[in-house]
Amino acid sequence: MTAKKDYSIEFNDSLLDMASWKNSRYDGSKIQGSQINKFVEGDPIYGAVGKKPVIENKVSALFIGNAIQDGGDATSSLDPLVEIKNHSYITIDAVLLINRETKEVTKISHEQFNESEDKKESFRRLIADNFPEGSEVVTKLLDISTPSQLKESHFVKLNQGLLMNIYSYQANDEGKEDGVFGGFGLRDQKGTLTDNIASGSNPGGGLFGFGMTFEDSQSLFNSESITTIDEFPSELSLYGTSIGTITSLNTITASNVPDNTLSFFNENELKFKSTQ
């Protein structure tokens, strides 16, 4: 014979809506922030510390470098980097990882990450994660005997690597339309370009035009306005070392006979190179 108990209990559901019931479980147990390491107006204020970021993620590392390069001259065919006025390329050679509890410092050099492509990528990601675009950094020389006029801080404009120049184009200063532009949309949607529509509250991809093939504009693209780099960067070694001299926007004019045999590269040569 088994015993049987009756567990019929009456529960008032309205209790679930009482503040004293739900505060500790929901409303009072979590807060949300808009950004990491930054207080944004509208974020909750907690504790007695004022406007403090809700989520913080602090870096326990320092970054060491030896080389600072400027971009040289955009109109020179010998300067390999893109010229960005009043800006420099800062290369990082080592990371000091710091254990805040034990005060131990572990130095990891760039070379230690060079063993495989994965490790190289992880080093670059470490840089990109710790120096997001738009963030502020402080730069200090380690040799205090070297005089400098460094600003108190600088801003990170790009964290992906070096911009290796291919060509530079100097626009005319006579107000002639060359068809070069950056923008965000085709107004009339002719043709079949896709994924180029952006306006107002519907931002999308932008557009870049590198010239206008209308006869009157073609003459604006010449050896004076275009400076090509003497040697292709190694990233493009597949195409040989010499870019040649680009002296026009479009070599074939309307009066030329269509030529389907115009082969840009010797395909067999390229295949050979790619298998070496």
Next chain:
Amino acid sequence: MAVKSSLVQLYDNVVYWEIAKNTNRFFVTFDRGLNGIPNNQRESIGTAEITYPHVNSNTGSSDNFKLGVTRNTARFDTFLEEEEKDDGINQGYRGYITITELKGTRFFQSTITSSKFTTPTYTYQISGSNGLVTSTRTVSASYYYPNSSHQLSVLRKSPTLILDLDKANELPDGVGTKGFVIIPENTHPDIKANLDLFLEKAGYK
């Protein structure tokens, strides 16, 4: 082998092709990095990543182009708009609609363009089996327009930052023999407070 001397060939055979193969990334920097919107990010140096023209011929599910070593292995109309492929001949470069796309949804504005954007109409001449075809595009030009001097570059992946550091003025004597330390914005306060200690432990002092 040298590039035949035209920008159109460079873009079609090298730049677009490398982007399509996902082997390299290309950036355009306008007017030497001046006059961007002052937000201290990439836009402020007038630099944007470009991609290849995504035209219908290569975005349709049934007619994706085949990637190979060279551009010659792809469909003739891989990067071509409608008017450019009327006679089925590729790489003749008899005129071209020289527009491609910028990557992402960044701000496409500058301090040069007086208003948010302006709407120039561009004319392109294309010669094909039907003779000379004139085609136009009206665009919302807003990013470094006018005065659109620019530089095209390929990205060399490296642990490198571009900072608003004017080397000639700020470091006239270089960086010295020991190099430099860069301290990220979000460095832990304990580390900022004991910077010399940690540098000394690492052998830099």
